[in-house]
Amino acid sequence: MSSDINLTKLFWNVQFIYELVLAQEELEAFNIEYQIVNNLRSFNVFNIPDEEEFIKRTAYFEVVKGEPSLYSKITKANLTRSINQYLTHWYYPYKGKFHPQMIRALLNIMKVEKGETILDPFIGSGTLALESQLMGINAIGTDISEVCTLISKVKTQSLKWLPNIQEECENLSSSIGDIVEDSESKIIKEISKLVESIKIQEVRNFFLLAKLIAHSDKSRRSKKSFKKSFESNAEKMIESLNMFNELRNTYNLDLGETEISQADVRNLKIPSDSIDGIITSPPYSIALDYVENDKHALSALGYDIETIRNEFIGLRGSGKSKIDLYNQDMKIAYQEIDRVLKEDKYCTIIIGNAILNKKKIETIELTIDIFKNLGYTLVKNVDKIIFGLYNIMQMEKILIFKKE
Ligand SMILES: C[S@@+](CC[C@H](N)C(=O)[O-])C[C@H]1O[C@@H](n2cnc3c(N)ncnc32)[C@H](O)[C@@H]1O
Structure with a gap:
């Protein structure tokens, strides 16, 4: 029972196992019956309950039953040679940003609907804000760094x-x-x-x-x-x-609204139980120094680099005390995240374990423990490779928690 009419193809750039896992999760989220063909690059789909919606929202499928997906058109509006840098995603060379295609898939897997509100309290360069905007989802993005809030505003509000x-x-x-x-x-x-x-x-x-x-x-x-x-x-x-x-x-896109502001994740100015979903990647404990990376831009905005460091999670202290402070701060951050998220909704954390003095820092395990103690269920735990970015970390996890 296979025919070209049902052929649904992954994007040519999909190359990692985690991407295939997320692609399958997308099909599951849309209750689609499928069979994998052609060396894992194509799928035969037999029943798409809402085909129009799937063509509009899918992230990993370039072609759905022979028809190009909306995302295949969006990614072509690109001035750069990198598939991730379409539309305004390329603005500012920010290190350690999300892969936008992964964010789009996660929004599908978490079933965040048009008109609902998603939050990233470590918005960084605004990847989540732009991706949700493209899907008609409203986004709130906050970050301690004014460079980040500026990038995120300009990408989504210009x-x-x-x-x-x-x-x-x-x-x-x-x-x-x-x-x-x-x-x-x-x-x-x-x-x-x-x-x-x-x-x-x-x-x-x-x-x-x-x-x-x-x-x-x-x-x-x-x-x-x-x-x-x-x-x-x-x-x-x-x-x-x-x-x-x-x-x-x-394409008559109905864009979502974005609200971007400078805030410390430990004290969000967001009402309790008001958010329909969270996707975020916290600072990677000691792996990446965000102040050092954006030093020139922060100085140009008039910041004193040494003073500002103390407000960034993961940059305070040194040696073992640095890790302890990081863990304390992240516990408070997750409590704050829990306060603002509605019940029955999902919170996705993308996080890895860094290595310090040849010892693994167990940030993943800490994250899972904190969320379990807050009453969440870990519904998905996907290994994700970090490609060509850090030599201090090679893998991270996509942890999808549900607030029960
Ligand atoms: C892994 S990056 C986020 C990258 C983002 N996902 C993207 O696509 O660009 C972590 C962010 O945490 C921010 N950060 C560090 N300490 C913070 C704090 N106390 N409150 C809020 N944000 C903080 C950093 O400025 C950095 O932008």
């Missing part, structure tokens, strides 16, 4: 201001054209002044991010001058927004 941004870009290029390029520091000061004087906050944020990307280019010793880098970043960012606009109009 589209509404596209005509103003385009107009401002023209004004800026004529003002910047008048600046005499005698010293780089003078140019940075002049560009900062011009950006600060932009009246509409969303438009100002857009150009502030273009400037922070130029700082980041400079810190990576780009050969481009600061002025060139700022101008070309802004232009490319606008090109992506135009693609976003076209995509929204062509």
Whole structure:
């Protein structure tokens, strides 16, 4: 009982076992009967209760019963060569971000519906906010770092201001054209002044991010001058927004709202029992130094690097005390997460065990224990490879908990 009519194909980039697991979970979430064919890359599907919805929402299937999925079209609105960097996902070179395709699949597996609200209290570069927006789901994103809240806002809230941004870009290029390029520091000061004087906050944020990307280019010793880098970043960012606009109009996308703010996860300004789902990846204890990574951008925003470190989970203390402080902080963070999540809803944590002085730090086990004590059931526990990013960690876990 197999025919090409039923053929449903994975995206060409799906290559890891965890992706295949999530693809199967997607089919299960939509109550689809299936059979795997063709060396695990294709599936024969026999019964799709809501085919239209599946074509709109699936993350891992490029073709559903011979028809291209909506996601296959979304991922083509891409200025970069990387499949993950479509639309505004590429804005700012943030280290350790989620794979957007995985987030889309998790939203399906957790059955978060259009119009509901999802939270990421460690929003980082805003991957969850943009992915949920594309599915019509509202997102709340918070982070301790202003660089992160800025990136997340600009990625998800600039589209509404596209005509103003385009107009401002023209004004800026004529003002910047008048600046005499005698010293780089003078140019940075002049560009900062011009950006600060932009009246509409969303438009100002857009150009502030273009400037922070130029700082980041400079810190990576780009050969481009600061002025060139700022101008070309802004232009490319606008090109992506135009693609976003076209995509929204062509496919009649009903985008979800996003609310992004700076907050400490240990004290969220969110009402209790108000959130329909959480997907987050906490700081990886000692594996990644988020302040060091974004040092240039945080300094450009006026932060004192040493003072700010104390507010970041995983950066306080040293040696064993660092781990103890991390564990204490994460316990408080998870209690706060529990407070805001509604009953019967899912919370997904993506977390790995780092190695310190050749000893494994058991963050995964700690996370499972805390959630069990809070009354959650671990409904899925998926091994996920970390590909080419850290040498300190090779694997992490996708832990899906249900608040019973
Ligand atoms: C693993 S990253 C999140 C990456 C994100 N999933 C993405 O796709 O870009 C962890 C984040 O935790 C944030 N963070 C650290 N301490 C925090 C705290 N006390 N409150 C809120 N966020 C914090 C860091 O700024 C960092 O952005």
